[in-house]
Amino acid sequence: MSLPIDDNGHANNIVLGSPVLEDGRYTVPFTVPDKLKPFFRSEEFWFECPDAGEVPESIAVVPAVANLLPFAWVFGCELRVRAIDKSFYDAVPEIRRGYDDMVVDLSLSGTFSADEIIDNSYSNEGGSPLSLFSGGVDAWCTLARHSSEKPHLVTVWGADVDCGNESGWKVVDEHSSSVAMDYGLDYSYVRSNFRDMIAYRALDTSSLMVACDYRWWYNLQHGIAIIGLAAPLAYACKAPRIYIASSNTEMDKPYVCASDPTIDNRFAVAGCRAFHDGYELTRQGKVDAIVRYARGSACKVSLRVCYHVQSGRNCCRCEKCARTILEILAGGGSPGDYGFDYKPWQFDILMWRMEHVFRLVYPEFYYDIAAAVKKRGITLPRSAHWVLSDDLASICDNGFKRGWGSFHDFGAGLYHGARDLIAGRAH
Template sequence: MKINEEKVILEENEVSTIIKEKEKKGIERENEKKILVKEIKKIGTQISYDYEIDRSLVSLLHMDNKLKIDYSIPIEDVPDEIAVIPFITGILPMIYLEDITVVLDRIDKDFYEAFDQIREGYKKMLPKGEWKGKIEAKEIIDHSKNPENGKSSVFFSGGVDSTSSLATHIKEKPEFILIWGSDILQNNEKSWETAKQIAQNTADQFGINTNYISSNFRFYLNENALTTKYRELLPVSWWYDVQHGAALLGHVAPIAYKKKLAVHYIPSSYNIHDKNVVCASYPTLDEKMKFCGCHIIHDGFEMTRLEKVKNICDFQKDSKPKITLRVCCTEREEEANCCKCEKCYRTIGELIACKEDPKKFGFPITEKEIRDIKKFFKKEEVQGTAVRHWKEIQNKMLEDQKYFKKLRYAKWIMKFNFDKTKRKDFKKEMWDENGEKI
């Protein structure tokens, strides 16, 4: 019997290739970075998480400060597949960039399907990154029929963006959601109480429910280490560029389940005219998020900031509520706004451009102090985006020069050359060269 030696050699090579591929996959599985969610503890209003991580992730996650979230409503009956979502979204970009496999028992079907879509959003925003990672769950559970029509919520900080969203959707009476641990850190109790009081006062005027969340989600991962590691990819910082949008939205999931929400609004910071923006909260990311039948709307993206202020002013005239805006970037213990920082000045300018008295909206500023804003621009650095907002204020005032020339304290705005102001480096403002917070 004649043996075809070429065929035998070919078959041996094929077998060898198959074996090598299997061995390679086996090695890849052994080297796979994993986060194992062992237990989700729900006691009263609090959720905490017990999880194990690979040794390679120790520098990126603080295992001595695991995620804990406290809600203002009981959450013991929220199923694990929903309760786990805030944990995953808080580290979502890390899961993608570090190619982590999250292993757990159960996951919500809507969120499981959104996981890949959100990753595609990150890829488009930051194409130089390698966005991988996956979720391995024993069960995928469908809660898509949970919502009731017309039920909605909104992140409400009391700022221009969220107050404009309230004005737009007031007929829905969207439930307010505030998170302590985001822009106001958990060690700043007095500022948090001020923010809560402003939100509660606004909610009470319209019979709106408020939901409060306290979370250490900015501290169960190492923001500084992640910013440093991905410095070449991130224009500003981990928190600003990739984390905060998904992390905030994930906290809504247990409330959405309990309250049967169909829609959650996240007020936009940018608008449709902003191009090539890198920001963790953007329509191409936020609107990919979904859980238990609740979808996300990145709200007000079609409006400029000045248009939002005009929307608020019209709302105030129509419904006569007392609106206090909280826009201040500085840490305040009592009043909502310092009336001395650029963001306060900007909002004051926008209110004046809309022919409104800033005092009515929470800015106790005198005419002399408004005149003195010009001195601020002559000596201080401001962000480039702020300059654009001020030029919009200027153009609005130039449309009615006769009216604004009568305002001696504000007419300087029409003549001021904002293009000559010193520009602030946003990255240097937030992080030093070692990736540490300043």
């Protein structure tokens, strides 16, 4: 695999080689300036999408470009590629404007250039949209809202479950596949090292990121990265749209997030555009929509929301699981019908930890839960009555919980730092 020669002789270029397809895997070699080398575990980007088959070079390189563009913008580099799709190339300045408006504490520079710009546009009449599907609340809400369009579900291996975690992925893959089968939908997966190649610990603790208090994955990478991974399949299927479910809502502003309508809706490739879905809904509103959808469906709705996702299952012990369980109860549903398997005593312990140990960093979610419970006359188990407390703000965040959270983060930092060190030596 050869890289294009940097004929400018500059040491500030990110240079991508041509994608090579071998045994179903596209590999894109790249080089980065010395100042960026500590932030990468590998200088090879790869992805697999069996259902996309072989696609033009100008399409196959889009996932790699999408993941490396934020590095060029943030660190003032030129990202260079041999060939690129015209629709994507034309969209990059629009995506960049979305970033400019979002990450206001960073001064973005850097450029993107291609030796050849190729028009891969197609007529998308009658094609099914792709719907990025993690199995969580956001993704299920988008599926419920667009079920009449018969979306083609796409799950990314390497986003939550590590690209090398075969056992965890098996659970996730079976879950997404069963959802598609139950609802008569097509399903595909994309596997990539797009997260594994980045040394997030070194990046997030760099002086530039610390100064603005940003985290690379959430604040700068994930939206464009995940949509970009779906681009080759969108081209192969002649999809008109790629749905990506919203994480935030318009009521949450201001915030800094790499997935937002002002960024995602500007993404285009060949004859396809991305659409950031469900932005007008609160998380409780999304759960309400899912519960309503489930009542009108003969098929089961099984959510996969857990922070501890390397197992591919809901642990029913973390804040994310607990929050979703409460939202389902507030929506009039039974959590056991939505993929949460726990005993009553386990629920009571979880609620105690929520009330006394976990820092609930999104208090607005719990205010919405409390409002829904009160409005609908829902009876919560006694151990969950803290949600209805007049002092909910101090339950969500207090000195003890912040101290515990700092201790936990310190331990997690040591773990991930050691992991990055081991990975760096391996490479």
